[in-house]
Amino acid sequence: MKYCERLILLCVLLLGCEDVFEFSPNQTFDRNSPVNLNQQNIIRLQADQTDDTITIAFVGDCQRFYDEVTRFVDKVNAIQSIDFVLLAGDISDFGLLEEFEQIENIFSRLEKPYIGVVGNHDVQAKGEQTFERMFGPVNFSFIYDSVKFIAHNTNGREYPPGLVPDMQWLTSQFTDEPGIKRFVTLSHIPPFDKDFDETLATAYSTLFREHHVLISLHGHVHRFKDGYPYNDGIRYMTSHSFDKRSFVVLKIAGNDVSYSLVDY
Amino acid sequence: MKAASLILIAITLSASDLLAQTRKGTPDYFVLQYAGSIGYISAGIGYDIIKSRARTSVHFGTVPKNQGGPLNVFCGKFFYIPWNIRVTDRTYFRPADIGFMASYHMGEDFKQSVPDYFSGSNYYWWHTSLRLHLATETSFSVKMEPNRFFNSVTGYIEFNVNDLYLISYISNARTLDISELVKGGVGARFNF
Numbered sequence: 400m401k402y403c404e405r406l407i408l409l410c411v412l413l414l415g416c417e418d419v420f421e422f423s424p425n426q427t428f429d430r431n432s433p434v435n436l437n438q439q440n441i442i443r444l445q446a447d448q449t450d451d452t453i454t455i456a457f458v459g460d461c462q463r464f465y466d467e468v469t470r471f472v473d474k475v476n477a478i479q480s481i482d483f484v485l486l487a488g489d490i491s492d493f494g495l496l497e498e499f500e501q502i503e504n505i506f507s508r509l510e511k512p513y514i515g516v517v518g519n520h521d522v523q524a525k526g527e528q529t530f531e532r533m534f535g536p537v538n539f540s541f542i543y544d545s546v547k548f549i550a551h552n553t554n555g556r557e558y559p560p561g562l563v564p565d566m567q568w569l570t571s572q573f574t575d576e577p578g579i580k581r582f583v584t585l586s587h588i589p590p591f592d593k594d595f596d597e598t599l600a601t602a603y604s605t606l607f608r609e610h611h612v613l614i615s616l617h618g619h620v621h622r623f624k625d626g627y628p629y630n631d632g633i634r635y636m637t638s639h640s641f642d643k644r645s646f647v648v649l650k651i652a653g654n655d656v657s658y659s660l661v662d663y
Numbered sequence: 664m665k666a667a668s669l670i671l672i673a674i675t676l677s678a679s680d681l682l683a684q685t686r687k688g689t690p691d692y693f694v695l696q697y698a699g700s701i702g703y704i705s706a707g708i709g710y711d712i713i714k715s716r717a718r719t720s721v722h723f724g725t726v727p728k729n730q731g732g733p734l735n736v737f738c739g740k741f742f743y744i745p746w747n748i749r750v751t752d753r754t755y756f757r758p759a760d761i762g763f764m765a766s767y768h769m770g771e772d773f774k775q776s777v778p779d780y781f782s783g784s785n786y787y788w789w790h791t792s793l794r795l796h797l798a799t800e801t802s803f804s805v806k807m808e809p810n811r812f813f814n815s816v817t818g819y820i821e822f823n824v825n826d827l828y829l830i831s832y833i834s835n836a837r838t839l840d841i842s843e844l845v846k847g848g849v850g851a852r853f854n855f
Contacts, residue, residue: 420698421846423724424794424825425768426731465835493789493827496731501831501839524791525734525772 424495427528432496433503437535437550440512444483449544454480456511456661457647459487459587459618460640461502462520467641467663468505474646474663476510481648482543483511487618487638488518488554488587490534494526499533514541518587518618519554519594538568545580546613546651547572553586553603553617555596566602573610581613581654589617589635591628607633614649614656623647623660692817692854694720699821699848700796701738701766703730709740709852717743738766742800753806764796764823789827798823802852817852 418429428434456475461468475481484506491498499521506513517537521530531537537552549572555563564586573582584607590600607615608631615633621640628635634656639645650657690708697704702724709720719741726732742762750756773792802819824832828844 418843419847420849421700422698422703422726422730422732423700423734423736423766423768424827425734425773425791426726428731463831463834465831465838469838492831494791495827497828497844498831501843505838523787524768524774 418500421497424497425525426496427525428496428532432500433533435535436503436533437514437539440483440514441541443512444514444543445541447482451652453544453546453649453651454482455647455649455651456481456484457487457616457636457638457649457658458484458641459638460489460518460621461486462489462492462518462640463498464641465501465505467644468502470644470663471641471646472505472508474661476508478648478661481511484509484513485548485585485616486513486515487585487616488516489520489618489640490515490518490530491521491523491526494521494523494529496529499529503533514548514550514585516550516585516587517552517554519557522552522554522557538565540572542579545578546583547576547579547581548583548585549573550585553588553590553595555588555599556594558596560596560598563596564599564603566599566606569603570606573606581651582610583613583651584615586615586617588619589615589637591635592617592619594619604629604631604633613651613654616649625658689855691718692720692852694722694850694852696722696724696821696848696850698846699850700794700823700825700846701736701764701848702726702734703732705736705738707738707740711854715744715747717741735769736766737769738764740764740798742798755804755806757800757802757804760800760802762798762800762821764798766794766796766825768792768794794825794827796823796825797829813853813855815854817854819850819852821848821850822846823848 418431475484490502515534517530540547540549551564551569553564588595590603612633615635617637620637623639624637638647645660645662648659648661691711692709694707694709701722703726705722705724707720707722709718711718722738724736726734740762742760744757744760746758748756798821800819800821802817804815804817806815807813822845824845832839832841832844
């Protein structure tokens with residue numbers, strides 16, 4: 400019966416291991432899944448001392464680029480002036496819990512907080528529920544150093560037309576509140592991309608113009624671009640994806656926004 | 664992915680095809696499993712084939728909401744048995760069966776085909792509903808006394824890795840640890 404005893408012992412040992420027993424690749428959480436990461440990181444960020452300049456490491460689309468994410472984290476940790484990291488969506492490639500957890504495992508080594516927005520790959524299968532539990536709502540905002548950052552879901556092709564982005568929620572975010580001097584928006588798909596819900600693109604860019612958005616930050620296109628696509632004074636910037644091994648260091652000082660590209 | 668769908672269908676149909684081959688016309692075993700990527704708990708029926716050098720089975724598993732669901736999973740398995748070691752007159756040890764699994768997630772969140780908008784492109788090249796797995800199993804069987812309802816009972820531990828995890832690992836071998844991507848399950852087979 401020694402084989403039987405060994406088999407039972409093996410089972411008992413494995414039961415104690417983390418995450419060995421998977422119920423489904425599509426399960427939305429396991430007993431070790433982190434929760435509400437964005438809110439936790441926002442609290443960490445807001446507890447930091449602020450100065451006149453906000454310095455952001457801006458990057459997107461880490462989907463299945465784990466080796467590169469590791470290099471990115473090492474590079475960001477070496478730059479002391481960075482206040483926080485903005486991740487412009489497509490955290491996962493297949494919308495699977497294991498992917499979100501592997502990425503979080505690497506990003507948790509960041510010395511500064513990171514805040515992620517949902518991408519179109521993140522909402523595949525049960526990915527949206529997984530994202531919402533692990534990172535928080537797909538539409539959220541926070542204030543840092545008198546700038547209101549409005550992060551939201553623009554993956555319109557994944558939903559019936561007219562629903563995403565949620566224009567009603569977005570409009571409600573542009574309110575005059577004490578302590579807010581400027582608005583910066585963050586979402587995955589930019590409004591000038593074919594994967595943005597075309598029925599909402601005009602209303603979206605008009606809303607940004609009416610509220611003088613300082614800069615609108617996006618991912619999805621996998622390469623850095625900076626410009627004024629609507630010639631309306633509103634600046635849009637897209638980030639490199641992780642395979643490009645280059646991220647944007649964005650500096651916001653009052654109404655001035657400058658950037659540099661950092662290779663890693 | 665059409666080929667993958669056909670494999671799934673072939674595995675599931677093979678069980679019914681084998682019906683004619685079985686002496687009693689009934690399945691050779693009933694199986695209950697915990698985890699193993701096909702449900703929090705799953706149940707299935709199967710057949711010993713190729714003179715008990717292999718087995719094939721179909722399973723239905725479910726993940727309740729409080730365990731990361733709700734999810735319903737249909738699964739077909741095929742295992743080859745390279746070694747069947749007789750330990751005592753009534754006990755057998757199978758150290759490393761080698762298998763292939765196809766799991767199918769049911770529900771509107773899972774796409775059987777690429778959405779209309781993406782038709783003709785390889786943008787979403789995988790099917791969210793269908794996962795293919797490589798698997799191994801280690802088991803221990805006990806033959807029961809004559810005239811019992813079951814001829815034998817087998818306890819097993821199974822490990823699998825699915826296609827998407829494997830693809831992720833291959834392009835990130837320096838960072839990802841394969842042992843974290845291999846997932847386990849334990850179960851029991853009751854041979855009639």
